[in-house]
Every structure is written in C-alpha cells, then in structure tokens.
Amino acid sequence: AFDGIRDELLADPVIAVQPATGQTWMKRVLDYNVPFGKLNRGMAVADTLAVLRGVEDANALSKSDLKDAHVLGWCIELLQAFFLVADDIMDDSVTRRGQPCWFRVEDVGMVAINDGILLESAIYRLLKNHFAKHRRYADMLEVFHEVTFQTATGQMLDLITAPIGKVDLSKYTMETYTNIVVYKTAFYTFYLPVACGMLLGGVRSTKAYDTAKEICVAMGEYFQVQDDFLDCYGAPEVIGKIGTDIGDNKCGWLVCKALLKANDAQREVIAKNYGKPHDSVAEAAVKAVYNEMDLKSEFEAYENKSYEMLRSMIDTQKDLPVGIFDELLAKIFKRSK
Amino acid sequence: AFDGIRDELLADPVIAVQPATGQTWMKRVLDYNVPFGKLNRGMAVADTLAVLRGVEDANALSKSDLKDAHVLGWCIELLQAFFLVADDIMDDSVTRRGQPCWFRVEDVGMVAINDGILLESAIYRLLKNHFAKHRRYADMLEVFHEVTFQTATGQMLDLITAPIGKVDLSKYTMETYTNIVVYKTAFYTFYLPVACGMLLGGVRSTKAYDTAKEICVAMGEYFQVQDDFLDCYGAPEVIGKIGTDIGDNKCGWLVCKALLKANDAQREVIAKNYGKPHDSVAEAAVKAVYNEMDLKSEFEAYENKSYEMLRSMIDTQKDLPVGIFDELLAKIFKRSK
Ligand SMILES: [Mg+2]
Numbered sequence: 053a054f055d056g057i058r059d060e061l062l063a064d065p066v067i068a069v070q071p072a073t074g075q076t077w078m079k080r081v082l083d084y085n086v087p088f089g090k091l092n093r094g095m096a097v098a099d100t101l102a103v104l105r106g107v108e109d110a111n112a113l114s115k116s117d118l119k120d121a122h123v124l125g126w127c128i129e130l131l132q133a134f135f136l137v138a139d140d141i142m143d144d145s146v147t148r149r150g151q152p153c154w155f156r157v158e159d160v161g162m163v164a165i166n167d168g169i170l171l172e173s174a175i176y177r178l179l180k181n182h183f184a185k186h187r188r189y190a191d192m193l194e195v196f197h198e199v200t201f202q203t204a205t206g207q208m209l210d211l212i213t214a215p216i217g218k219v220d221l222s223k224y225t226m227e228t229y230t231n232i233v234v235y236k237t238a239f240y241t242f243y244l245p246v247a248c249g250m251l252l253g254g255v256r257s258t259k260a261y262d263t264a265k266e267i268c269v270a271m272g273e274y275f276q277v278q279d280d281f282l283d284c285y286g287a288p289e290v291i292g293k294i295g296t297d298i299g300d301n302k303c304g305w306l307v308c309k310a311l312l313k314a315n316d317a318q319r320e321v322i323a324k325n326y327g328k329p330h331d332s333v334a335e336a337a338v339k340a341v342y343n344e345m346d347l348k349s350e351f352e353a354y355e356n357k358s359y360e361m362l363r364s365m366i367d368t369q370k371d372l373p374v375g376i377f378d379e380l381l382a383k384i385f386k387r388s389k
Numbered sequence: 390a391f392d393g394i395r396d397e398l399l400a401d402p403v404i405a406v407q408p409a410t411g412q413t414w415m416k417r418v419l420d421y422n423v424p425f426g427k428l429n430r431g432m433a434v435a436d437t438l439a440v441l442r443g444v445e446d447a448n449a450l451s452k453s454d455l456k457d458a459h460v461l462g463w464c465i466e467l468l469q470a471f472f473l474v475a476d477d478i479m480d481d482s483v484t485r486r487g488q489p490c491w492f493r494v495e496d497v498g499m500v501a502i503n504d505g506i507l508l509e510s511a512i513y514r515l516l517k518n519h520f521a522k523h524r525r526y527a528d529m530l531e532v533f534h535e536v537t538f539q540t541a542t543g544q545m546l547d548l549i550t551a552p553i554g555k556v557d558l559s560k561y562t563m564e565t566y567t568n569i570v571v572y573k574t575a576f577y578t579f580y581l582p583v584a585c586g587m588l589l590g591g592v593r594s595t596k597a598y599d600t601a602k603e604i605c606v607a608m609g610e611y612f613q614v615q616d617d618f619l620d621c622y623g624a625p626e627v628i629g630k631i632g633t634d635i636g637d638n639k640c641g642w643l644v645c646k647a648l649l650k651a652n653d654a655q656r657e658v659i660a661k662n663y664g665k666p667h668d669s670v671a672e673a674a675v676k677a678v679y680n681e682m683d684l685k686s687e688f689e690a691y692e693n694k695s696y697e698m699l700r701s702m703i704d705t706q707k708d709l710p711v712g713i714f715d716e717l718l719a720k721i722f723k724r725s726k
Pocket residue numbers: 139140143145
C-alpha cells in the first residue's frame with residue numbers, strides 16, 4: 053500500500069531529475085524507514101473520518117474519502133519516520149522495528165540526519181499534490197507544523213532531562229514526566245490523526261478541535277504510561293523487544309512513581325542502580341524495589357482511574373461523535389503490546 | 390535586530406508553558422545559531438521588495454513592508470541555521486562563523502539534531518503569527534517547503550558523491566557538480582529571498598517566478614564556483630577561514646575542472662593526494678597541479694562568461710524589474726570574500 057506513495061515521491065520533479073544514484077538513495081530511505089510501523093496512527097485518520105461520515109468503518113468510506121485519508125495517514129507515518137530516524141541517533145539506539153536503526157546501516161551513518169529532512173519534506177510534497185485546492189489546505193499544513201514543533205519540544209525536554217550517562221533523580225518528577233510525554237508522544241500519536249480526520253470530515257468549530265486536543269492529550273499520556281509499564285513488565289515475546297528503560301536512564305512513569313513512594317533505603321538502591329546500561333544486576337535491583345512497592349498494583353489503579361477519566365471526558369463533551377474516541381480508547385485500554 | 394524575533398519565539402505558547410530549563414535551552418539554540426551569519430539572504434528580501442515598490446532602497450520602504458520583509462528575512466536565516474547545524478555534524482566540521490559548531494558545544498552533542506528541527510519549526514510559527522491572513526500565505530509556506538526539499542536533495546547528492554574517507558574521482562564530473570550546487574545552495578541562497586520579496590510585492594504571474602528561478606539558479610551556480618575558487622585561492626584573512634576542500638574530498642569546481650584537463654601524470658598526482666585531511670603536503674601537491682594548469686585563468690574566464698550570461702538573462706527577460714537582479718549580481722561579481 054505504501055508503494056503508490058513511494059512511487060509518487062520518486063516521480064517528484066525535484067527527485068526525478070537527479071542522477072540515478074540520488075534516486076536510488078531516496079528509494080532506499082523511504083523503503084527502509086516508512087512502511088514497517090504498526091500504522092496505527094495512519095489508520096486512525098480513516099477511522100475518524102468513518103465516524104464523522106456515519107458509516108460502519110473505514111472500508112465503507114467513498115473511494116475519494118479513502119484516498120484522502122490514506123494520503124494523510126502516510127503523511128503521519130512520514131512524520132514519525134522523520135522523528136524516529138533522528139531519535140535513534142540521539143538515543144544511540146541499536147534496533148528499530150526489528151532491523152538495525154537506519155544510521156547504523158553501513159554506508160548511511162550521519163547522512164541519516166539529512167535523510168530525516170527528506171522524509172519530512174515528503175509530507176509537504178504529498179499535501180501539495182493532493183490537497184492544494186482543498187479548502188482546509190492551510191489548516192492541514194498548520195497542524196503538521198504545530199505537531200512537529202510540539203514533538204520536537206517534547207524531545208528537547210526528554211533529552212535535556214536525562215542526558216545519556218548522567219543520572220540525576222531529582223529531575224524525575226511526575227510534572228516533568230507528564231510534560232515530556234504529552235509533547236513528545238501525545239500530539240503526534242493521537243491528536244494529529246484525529247485532527248486530520250476532522251479536517252477531511254469538514255469539522256469547522258474551533259471548539260471541536262480544542263476538545264479533541266484535550267481528550268487526545270489525556271489519552272496520549274495514558275498510552276505512554278502503558279508503554280513505560282510494558283517496558284518493565286510486558287512479555288518480551290509479546291511487545292517485540294526487551295525493555296531497556298532502567299539501563300537507559302529514562303525518565304519513565306515507574307521511576308517517577310517509585311521515587312514518590314520510596315523510603316530512604318529504597319531511594320538509595322534506585323540511585324545506585326538506575327541508568328547503568330547493559331548491567332542486568334543493577335536492573336534487577338531496581339526491579340526488586342519496584343516489586344517491593346507493588347508498582348504493578350499502582351499501575352492497575354492508574355489504568356482504571358485513567359479509563360474512567362477518559363470515559364467521562366468523552367461522554368460529557370458534545371462537540372464530536374463519541375465514536376471517534378471510543379475506538380481509540382478501545383484499542384489501547386489494557387493493551388499488552 | 391534578532392532580539393524581537395527571538396523573544397516572539399520564546400513567548401510562543403508551545404515554549405512558554407515549558408519548565409525553565411526548556412525555555413533556557415530554546416533561547417540558547419536560537420542565540421547561538423541564528424544571528425551571526427552575513428545575513429545577505431535575509432536582507433535580499435527587503436532589497437527585492439524595495440525594487441518592486443519603486444523606492445530607493447530598503448530603508449525607504451513603509452514600516453509595514455519593512456516589518457514583513459524583516460520577518461521573512463529571519464525565516465530564511467532560520468532555515469539556513471537549521472541546515473548548517475545538521476551540515477556541520479554530517480561534515481564533521483569544527484568551527485562555524487568563528488565559534489565551535491553547535492554540536493561540539495559541551496553539553497549539546499547529538500541533541501543538536503533536534504535543535505535543528507526546532508529552528509525549522511520556528512519558521513512556520515513566525516509565518517503563522519505574521520502572515521496567516523496574508524493572501525499569499527499558502528504560497529509562502531509552499532516556497533519554504535519546496536526550497537527545504539531542494540536543499541536537502543542537494544545535500545543528499547553532496548553526501549553520497551563524496552562520502553567522508555572514500556575518494557572516487559570518477560564521480561567528480563561537471564554535471565554532478567552543477568546538480569549538487571544548484572540544489573544545495575542556489576535555491577535557498579538566491580531564489581528563496583527573491584521569491585519572498587515577490588510574494589510581499591504582490592507579483593502574481595507564474596512566469597515571473599519561473600524567470601526568477603532561472604536567473605537565481607544560474608547566479609547560485611556562479612556564486613558556488615566562486616566559493617570553491619576562494620577556498621583554494623582566497624586570502625584566509627579576507628574570507629575568514631582556511632580552505633579545506635582538497636583535504637575534505639569535496640566535489641568542487643576546481644577538481645572537476647582539473648580532471649577535465651589533466652594528463653595522465655597530473656591525474657595521478659590528484660588521485661594520490663586528494664581527500665587526505667590535515668595533510669598539508671598532499672594539499673600542496675594538488676595545488677601545484679592546479680597552478681600548472683593555470684586554473685586561476687580558467688576561473689577568470691568562467692567568471693567573465695558567467696557575468697555576460699547573467700547580464701543577458703537579466704536584460705532580456707521582461708517579467709521583473711532588472712534592478713532586482715542587478716543588485717544581487719553587483720554584490721557577488723568578482724567578490725573576494
Ligand atoms: Mg529513542
């Protein structure tokens with residue numbers, strides 16, 4: 053399904069006039085980095101539009117609606133690919149989606165930085181090709197710009213809070229945590245696809261977009277807390293990776309919660325063992341403290357409280373069909389991967 | 390003059406709600422990377438607009454025109470800052486504008502990649518703040534998108550043609566060279582400021598933009614050939630840096646020209662000595678071949694031919710006032726820095 057988008061981008065006048073080596077490189081960048089995600093974000097555009105059109109599901113959309121949602125969905129996937137390529141360099145990561153991170157591929161290296169810029173540029177080529185005459189074209193451009201800025205701001209907070217190799221537990225507060233995850237994850241993961249669906253569906257009320265933002269931000273926070281929980285307590289064979297947040301010195305939900313509850317002895321164990329990469333003894337010591345505190349139950353309580361809060365936010369608003377958020381919430385509630 | 394723009398960006402709702410550490414970081418990113426360039430590109434917006442308005446010079450513009458040109462000028466400087474931050478990492482450079490490259494500053498490192506994204510995002514915040522109601526708003530967004538894509542494409546060609554540490558002279562042809570410099574330099578250095586001035590000046594004809602593009606691309610090519618010439622033959626105290634293109638394995642105008650003219654012995658000297666970083670003996674050997682071939686005269690001939698070609702392109706078109714391009718050309722013809 054990505055092939056059509058890929059070919060459209062390779063046929064772009066800016067690329068098609070380049071020497072063969074340049075065209076081939078662009079193809080590799082796109083094929084390696086874009087199509088292999090879970091595509092949840094991309095698909096949520098069509099789901100949102102289906103609810104707004106009052107049809108059963110995305111498959112029941114008109115051909116033209118489906119096409120539009122498809123293009124915007126891939127634009128979101130391109131935005132994510134752009135951020136992931138850069139994130140993996142900055143986090144010094146090894147694998148992504150079951151393959152080596154792009155910058156680790158032999159002849160790529162730091163050229164990956166520029167490849168990220170090409171991925172981002174591709175978004176605006178697609179938007180221009182397909183929506184230049186759409187009455188909401190400027191709004192589409194603006195929502196991608198805004199979400200890019202928000203995500204980069206969240207990345208900044210994440211990077212300066214927990215620099216690689218420097219552990220400072222005093223920075224790991226719930227306030228900082230919430231700020232980081234809302235900005236680095238929630239806007240692009242939840243708000244962007246819903247907003248894209250709303251723009252296609254002809255929603256005009258500013259209040260409706262504000263409401264969507266409020267609910268999506270809360271949902272994104274919950275989603276990231278789950279991600280942090282699964283990093284430690286999920287089954288590696290289910291989540292598809294072995295969690296490394298403790299070793300990687302991440303400002304995650306579990307450590308923030310633990311520091312809130314810790315007695316002096318527990319705090320010392322965390323201080324001594326957190327942020328030691330590839331040290332399974334240190335990692336086990338931190339996990340033992342988490343277990344002592346029964347953070348699993350804390351998480352379950354959080355999960356139920358979040359669900360109720362989200363339900364009430366969804367049910368009390370009158371700006372948008374409840375179905376838009378129902379589907380999103382159903383997909384993530386008590387997820388195990 | 391940048392202070393107002395900097396403060397506007399720091400007051401942006403996305404930044405102003407962040408913890409103090411985040412706001413301080415953003416301020417550092419802006420202050421370190423944006424204001425210290427030559428600002429030629431930014432200033433060309435006002436110069437173009439002044440010609441279109443028929444006034445003496447930029448200072449004679451109305452307050453509101455001057456403000457608009459000022460904002461767009463800084464947007465171009467932000468775009469350049471974004472590309473330079475990334476370029477310095479990819480080229481493994483040491484200094485930029487007389488200070489260490491941003492990624493070399495102690496606590497920055499690879500976080501610079503994300504800082505580049507913040508610089509780019511800042512462009513679209515300014516455009517939204519100042520031009521959301523402008524009738525050419527969508528065109529402004531599109532020209533920044535397109536030029537970003539073109540520049541990243543030029544960077545891609547540059548990077549894959551001469552990867553650090555791998556010398557392959559067969560790739561250094563004049564065709565490749567021209568392609569690289571047009572894409573990586575000409576569009577953002579010449580076309581973007583002229584197009585911004587035209588958008589503010591109310592120019593609507595597509596043909597006029599095409600004409601501007603054609604002339605600006607030719608001018609950008611000439612400008613980059615000069616840059617390559619000065620890297621080898623310019624006075625370091627005048628150009629403000631010591632040229633490193635030979636050691637850095639750059640696909641530059643001189644080496645392309647030399648390879649076209651070289652006999653077997655000369656070709657071998659180049660092959661043996663090109664692309665050896667920090668090796669002044671090797672560099673001197675290559676320069677000796679350049680002198681043997683009298684590339685200085687070749688360059689002078691090229692310079693005069695380019696000038697005549699540009700003059701004729703400027704004088705024969707009837708889409709735009711000649712003055713727009715006269716000023717640009719006068720600024721760069723026979724420049725020594
Ligand atoms: Mg990461």
